[in-house]
Amino acid sequence: METKNIGLRDIEVADTKISDIDGEHGKLIYRGYDILDLTKNSTFEETVYLLLNDKLPTKTELDEFKQRLIDARDMPRQMQSNMRNWKKNADPMVMMQAFVVALSGYYDDKGANDQEINYQSAISLISKTPTIVASWERVRSSKDIVDPDPRLSHAGNFLNMLVGEKPDAETERIFDICLILHADHTFNASTFAAREVASTGAHMYSAVSAAIGALSGPLHGGANYEVMKMLFEIKTADNAADWVKERITNGQKIMGMGHAVYRTYDPRAQVLKELSRKLAKKTGAPWFEITQAVEEATIHEMKKQKGIDIYPNVDLYSASLYYMLKIPPDLNTPIFAISRVAGWTSHVIEEKFAQAAPKTALYRPKAVYVGKYCGPQGCEYQSIDLRK
Structure with missing residues (x-):
């Protein structure tokens, strides 16, 4: 009997402590905190810490975390050079997906199932994806790449690298709030893609690359x-x-x-x-x-x-x-991704290491076959000269 294709809606596939949605009342929760409260009081860096660590940081913890993010912003120069070999009209999401997975060639991915290495990979990806996107925009526009500025916030640094101009405080804060809003959204298509890949034991870069591929579709991030x-x-x-x-x-x-x-x-x-x-x-x-x-x-x-x-x-x-932030429209989805990578990496870590979702729980949904059967033993193979 043919089943209705409902896209897994309302099918519970795993536990999570990362975020929750109350669709009836319009609520989005990150680790217990209302998104509206976070946009009023928090910053993107603090929100990322919350997503990765299941708690808000102390001042010392936040300062140390922000420094780790700053230290990880630079992408390999060889990768930036390679960007110049791409066609300038290449799809920015294709470029982003390719360069994210390529990062695994520069860093240790042998510890795919080591929690600390995954945490380090999360820091690397959260910090480097803005550099990848901004560098690509500069390259395709035949402009010099702007290096990360350690004096600027995550939001301010990206806008500076993108347009070559430091944003004023109000503009920086507006973009910072945008990043908070896009950081996670439970088991959407891209997050599920990341968790499904992670469930196989694949490394963080592959899981995030898969998520970027899912996000690129016009029914999701596009x-x-x-x-x-x-x-x-x-x-x-x-x-x-x-x-x-x-x-x-x-x-x-x-x-x-x-x-x-x-x-x-x-x-x-x-x-x-x-x-x-x-x-x-x-x-x-x-x-x-x-x-x-x-x-x-x-x-x-x-x-x-x-x-x-x-x-x-x-x-x-x-x-x-x-x-209005001077971001080209075809970079809208990559901008979505540079925020959502915080959620994706948090979900990958949870998928691999949380007791509620042990790393042995490989995703393997069941399909209902609705194709033809020619008989009890299946269709009889005929040589090509007998086929009509």
């Missing part, structure tokens, strides 16, 4: 790039209502609206909406106004035409926000 394409097409807020109405009437999806888990406003979208509003006021850019018009039109038309309540997800306002 959605925010599609949102920006939509905003470019709409052009002005006045065009939004008619554009949205036509799409919904034709049965087409509005990118950035609706979520597989949340039944109310995505809490990340709430924060990003206000950050986008703030940055639009600062820059004079029209993108917040257009995005808000899309949100309002979609809510209205979906209720009117289909009787459905729908709300923005994390992608709707992050697209315009990143664009």
Whole structure:
């Protein structure tokens, strides 16, 4: 009997202490802490420490952790040189995936199942993925690569490497909050991919590379790039209502609206909406106004035409926000990844070493075969000259 393909929705596959979602009430929790509380009071570095260590750090612990992240920012010069051999129009996510897994050739991956080595690998990946993305943007733009600046925060350093200009304090904080919001989101497609690969005993770099591959899809991390394409097409807020109405009437999806888990406003979208509003006021850019018009039109038309309540997800306002931060739209998904790598690495460590998910628990889901049977013994093989 054929089974309905539900994409493993509501199928419990493992325990986790890292994050939780209350889709009915729009709550996202990192290690017991509400994401809204963290965005008001924490920093990305502190949030990463929380995800990796299951507790908030003391001042001494945080200072030491931040220094470890700073010390690990540099990527091998040979890798940066190799970037220049790539086509400049190469997909940034393909580039990112390739260079992340290539890092394993420069570091010790023989301790794939050693907890301390995995922790060191997590630090390395969290620190180096921003360097990889920023270096690629400089190379493909025929600009000199900007070296990491140890005086800057994780968020400020990335923006400086990307555009070659130190951000002001407000801009730096806005991007820091964006990184906090994207750091983890339970067993989404990319996190599940990382954990599935980790369950085989593969090393951290392979698991994170697999996660990047999953994130690249337009139904997952690639959605925010599609949102920006939509905003470019709409052009002005006045065009939004008619554009949205036509799409919904034709049965087409509005990118950035609706979520597989949340039944109310995505809490990340709430924060990003206000950050986008703030940055639009600062820059004079029209993108917040257009995005808000899309949100309002979609809510209205979906209720009117289909009787459905729908709300923005994390992608709707992050697209315009990143664009106003001078981030090219095709880097939206890599930006997502430089934050989510904190969650991926935390999940890999949990998958390998937590008692609730022992490393021997290899993921092996069962499929229902719905293909043909020619008889009790299967189909009879015929030589090629007898086939019709």
